[in-house]
Amino acid sequence: MNHSSFLTIDEVAQHLKITRQTVSKYIKAKELNAVKINKSYRITVNDFESFVNSNTTAQEPSISYLRRTKNCTLQYTDKADEFEVVHGITHGELRTIKESKQTENKFIFGDNYFVLKNLFDTHKGLIDLVYIDPPFGTGQDFNSIDEHSAYSDKLVDSEFLEFIRKRLFLLKELMSERGSIYLHIDKKIGHYVKIVMDEVFGYKNFINDITRIKCNPKNFSRNAYGNYSDMILYYAKNRDSQIWNDIKEPMTEEKRKVLFPKKHPKHGYYTTNPIHAPGKTVNGDTGLEWKGLMPPKGRHWRYSREVLDELDNKGLIEWSNTGNPRKIVLAREHKGFKIQDVWEFKDKGLSYVDYPTQKNFDLLERIIKNSSYQNSIVLDCFAGSGSTLRVANKLGRKWIGVDNSTHSLEVISKTFDKDQIDFEFLEYVPHD
Numbered sequence: 001m002n003h004s005s006f007l008t009i010d011e012v013a014q015h016l017k018i019t020r021q022t023v024s025k026y027i028k029a030k031e032l033n034a035v036k037i038n039k040s041y042r043i044t045v046n047d048f049e050s051f052v053n054s055n056t057t058a059q060e061p062s063i064s065y066l067r068r069t070k071n072c073t074l075q076y077t078d079k080a081d082e083f084e085v086v087h088g089i090t091h092g093e094l095r096t097i098k099e100s101k102q103t104e105n106k107f108i109f110g111d112n113y114f115v116l117k118n119l120f121d122t123h124k125g126l127i128d129l130v131y132i133d134p135p136f137g138t139g140q141d142f143n144s145i146d147e148h149s150a151y152s153d154k155l156v157d158s159e160f161l162e163f164i165r166k167r168l169f170l171l172k173e174l175m176s177e178r179g180s181i182y183l184h185i186d187k188k189i190g191h192y193v194k195i196v197m198d199e200v201f202g203y204k205n206f207i208n209d210i211t212r213i214k215c216n217p218k219n220f221s222r223n224a225y226g227n228y229s230d231m232i233l234y235y236a237k238n239r240d241s242q243i244w245n246d247i248k249e250p251m252t253e254e255k256r257k258v259l260f261p262k263k264h265p266k267h268g269y270y271t272t273n274p275i276h277a278p279g280k281t282v283n284g285d286t287g288l289e290w291k292g293l294m295p296p297k298g299r300h301w302r303y304s305r306e307v308l309d310e311l312d313n314k315g316l317i318e319w320s321n322t323g324n325p326r327k328i329v330l331a332r333e334h335k336g337f338k339i340q341d342v343w344e345f346k347d348k349g350l351s352y353v354d355y356p357t358q359k360n361f362d363l364l365e366r367i368i369k370n371s372s373y374q375n376s377i378v379l380d381c382f383a384g385s386g387s388t389l390r391v392a393n394k395l396g397r398k399w400i401g402v403d404n405s406t407h408s409l410e411v412i413s414k415t416f417d418k419d420q421i422d423f424e425f426l427e428y429v430p431h432d
């Protein structure tokens with residue numbers, strides 16, 4: 001736990017399961033130490049802990065507080081204070097370069113740290129979905145196919161982690177209470193980023209670490225296993241309140257062949273299931289004779305005899321040569337599969353994309369469909385080619401993109417213009 005971080009009065013009340021007023025009483029009575037920052041009281045975690053330890057009248061901290069103590073933090077020098085990051089003043093503004101009469105969708109050119117802070121005025125608590133694919137702390141420069149410099153990834157180690165941590169604090173403020181964030185990262189630095197995300201969003205708000213298969217298997221001579229995956233860390237602002245549409249993975253033809261191998265002249269591909277289940281019905285319809293048959297010993301009919309009649313009349317019972325009935329289950333009624341945490345969405349080569357490290361549209365479509373509604377605002381503040389914005393646009397979501405690379409700006413302007421995707425264009429301008 002970060003002992004320099006502050007709690008609000010509401011957070012203290014929530015942790016102790018008491019009212020705000022009672023917390024204020026403790027502060028007034030000087031039993032709980034609080035500092036006044038910008039007109040509101042804040043309590044340091046250290047003060048909160050010593051209050052809990054010394055005050056016998058305070059109830060046991062709630063589970064949510066105990067869970068928070070599991071939030072590990074990384075120790076490194078020059079770690080900024082959360083309060084400073086969120087409340088510190090920026091000397092600059094967002095200036096509109098091109099307005100749009102048709103849309104509020106925006107691309108903002110500038111360093112996302114300052115841009116996000118400026119968005120507090122208009123978008124605090126309004127963003128339902130954040131997808132970010134920041135530089136991975138590789139220490140490299142990235143060029144496009146024509147050697148045009150796209151962006152530089154020169155921050156490494158703790159400088160990189162701090163760069164991400166600060167932006168995550170700002171993103172959390174912008175996210176709605178039902179919002180979630182997907183952070184795409186490689187496996188060299190990703191495990192450290194997981195700890196940073198635990199610190200910022202809370203360990204209890206971690207949902208998945210998704211393995212993304214990014215390329216074909218590698219056959220290099222290094223003494224190592226091939227690395228053909230990266231990771232997407234998925235967190236909610238409030239776990240279990242996040243938008244979740246439970247999109248299913250459609251059945252592939254390969255799986256169809258295995259699961260529904262038979263072809264029915266009227267109903268298409270199908271398989272069959274037994275119409276009985278374990279457990280004997282002592283007194284009831286599902287234990288009685290149906291079409292001259294009793295359920296096998298120790299079992300009962302899965303359906304009432306009326307339903308079995310209906311199924312048979314519709315041709316949905318298959319009778320074997322030996323007179324054994326089974327229910328016909330149709331491939332066309334299959335609802336798809338629960339999506340698991342290993343996804344295969346390979347990147348295309350540089351010659352097939354508009355921007356280096358451009359992400360796969362299908363991957364973004366899955367994320368946006370699952371974790372946002374029509375009209376939700378989707379934010380990508382490492383926009384690159386604008387792939388997230390483009391997919392959000394296609395799916396009827398509102399969007400905000402940010403990037404500080406002129407190449408990103410050029411690519412987005414050119415490709416969105418070509419496809420008639422309209423947006424407002426703004427720029428972050430620092431004051432002198």
Ligand SMILES: C[S@@+](CC[C@H](N)C(=O)[O-])C[C@H]1O[C@@H](n2cnc3c(N)ncnc32)[C@H](O)[C@@H]1O
Nearest residue numbers: 111112133151358359382384385387403404405
């Ligand atoms: C890995 S690329 C994103 C690629 C993108 N997901 C796509 O599909 O095209 C990272 C992007 O972050 C941008 N970036 C890096 N630091 C930034 C900062 N401080 N503010 C805004 N953008 C930044 C880079 O210019 C680069 O375009």
